[in-house]
Amino acid sequence: MPNDKNSQKIVDIIKNAARKHSLFVLAYGTGCGAIEIPPTMTSRYDAERFGIRGMATPRQADVLLVTGYLATKTLKRVIRAYEQMQDPKYVIGFGSCTINGGMYWDSYNTIKLLDKYIPVDVYINGCMPRPEAVITGFIELQKLIAEGKADGATKYKENLDWYRANQKKVIKNWNMPDYNW
Amino acid sequence: MTENSLDKEQQIVNHLVGTFQNLTGKVKRNRRIEVSIEKKQITSVLNYVKDHLGFIHFSHMSCVDWLEDGYFELVYILWSPEQKIQLLVKALVDRENASVENADMIWRQLNTYQREIREMFGVNFIGMKGDKEFILEDWDNMPPMRRDFNTVDYIQEVYFERPGREDAQNVRETISKRTGEEIPEVATKYSRD
Ligand code: SF4
Numbered sequence: 001m002p003n004d005k006n007s008q009k010i011v012d013i014i015k016n017a018a019r020k021h022s023l024f025v026l027a028y029g030t031g032c033g034a035i036e037i038p039p040t041m042t043s044r045y046d047a048e049r050f051g052i053r054g055m056a057t058p059r060q061a062d063v064l065l066v067t068g069y070l071a072t073k074t075l076k077r078v079i080r081a082y083e084q085m086q087d088p089k090y091v092i093g094f095g096s097c098t099i100n101g102g103m104y105w106d107s108y109n110t111i112k113l114l115d116k117y118i119p120v121d122v123y124i125n126g127c128m129p130r131p132e133a134v135i136t137g138f139i140e141l142q143k144l145i146a147e148g149k150a151d152g153a154t155k156y157k158e159n160l161d162w163y164r165a166n167q168k169k170v171i172k173n174w175n176m177p178d179y180n181w
Numbered sequence: 182m183t184e185n186s187l188d189k190e191q192q193i194v195n196h197l198v199g200t201f202q203n204l205t206g207k208v209k210r211n212r213r214i215e216v217s218i219e220k221k222q223i224t225s226v227l228n229y230v231k232d233h234l235g236f237i238h239f240s241h242m243s244c245v246d247w248l249e250d251g252y253f254e255l256v257y258i259l260w261s262p263e264q265k266i267q268l269l270v271k272a273l274v275d276r277e278n279a280s281v282e283n284a285d286m287i288w289r290q291l292n293t294y295q296r297e298i299r300e301m302f303g304v305n306f307i308g309m310k311g312d313k314e315f316i317l318e319d320w321d322n323m324p325p326m327r328r329d330f331n332t333v334d335y336i337q338e339v340y341f342e343r344p345g346r347e348d349a350q351n352v353r354e355t356i357s358k359r360t361g362e363e364i365p366e367v368a369t370k371y372s373r374d
Contacts, residue, residue, distance in 0.1 A: 072318065073316075073317075073318040076318070099343065100342075100343035101340075101342075101343070105336075106332055106333055106336055107332070107336070108325045108330070108332050108335050108336060109317065109325070111340055111341075112336075112340045112341060112342060112343065113340075113341045113342070113343055116341050166341075169339070170339060170340070171319070172319040172321065173318070173319040
């Protein structure tokens with residue numbers, strides 16, 4: 001929330017500083033990119049230096065890392081996991097598959113533009129991105145959080161109808177519960 | 182036995198040709214045999230080679246779409262661990278309302294392959310258990326692995342496309358000019374244009 005001088009309030013600065021140093025990532029991997037997560041998290045690259053660590057359930061996690069191509073079937077699960085996450089929540093799109101379809105651009109069953117279905121705060125390109133790139137992406141996200149610009153979740157709530165319409169276009173049998181955050 | 186002797190393989194082919202009517206077979210190469218049978222013989226041939234010729238291991242089943250000829254070709258790939266020979270059993274099925282007898286009582290794992298082929302090619306396996314969808318969810322179009330399914334049309338209709346890549350141009354040079362980056366020689370050597 002910006003104040004009247006259009007900068008962050010002090011309480012937000014403190015809040016965001018705390019948030020950016022404790023990013024809990026939902027341990028959920030799709031596509032091939034998930035294989036880069038173990039080296040990122042373990043001793044070689046040690047992402048926990050930055051406060052990034054895995055978390056078991058959506059409700060406890062802050063970051064949803066979409067690590068690659070999403071079949072429409074997986075997209076349904078991803079949306080469901082995303083909607084169960086508590087605020088504040090962020091999404092990182094990982095790999096060219098989430099950006100423009102990557103090498104699955106002509107697959108009959110994978111979506112191409114992740115940001116049409118869920119709001120993406122940071123994209124990491126590469127097929128697949130190396131752990132260095134992954135960590136760079138996380139640092140980018142931390143910067144956005146510190147500046148108060150990582151507002152994907154707010155956008156999602158505001159434009160829910162638009163996102164829903166896109167989601168329902170590919171998920172034909174929509175039998176999911178409505179969450180009222 | 183020398184390396185190139187195909188006696189063992191030829192014997193099996195001769196045996197099968199003698200046993201079944203309308204069966205043609207040939208030795209493809211060392212350790213590989215191929216036989217073509219009729220659709221109604223599938224279960225009996227599979228049962229026979231399993232029980233009497235030692236092809237007890239079922240490796241794979243696949244389907245080939247012969248669109249121009251109007252056939253699906255089902256291929257059962259079997260392996261004999263004792264003789265170390267691979268056997269390909271092929272059967273042609275009409276493309277229109279394709280249906281074959283279920284064979285998953287011979288090898289249980291055939292069920293999985295048959296369900297996949299039913300979903301991806303639309304071949305119906307008569308008497309097979311498991312009506313539920315297998316991999317695709319809520320698919321209401323033509324089975325996607327059929328060759329007359331136009332994937333590009335379908336994705337353009339259903340999915341969004343990131344604008345800017347329609348012409349598939351090599352933008353490396355433009356970007357390098359903007360950022361002052363030097364393009365290494367190998368990159369230009371193997372570039373598309
Ligand atoms: S971007 Fe590359 S590595 Fe990542 S999911 Fe797609 S194909 Fe796999």
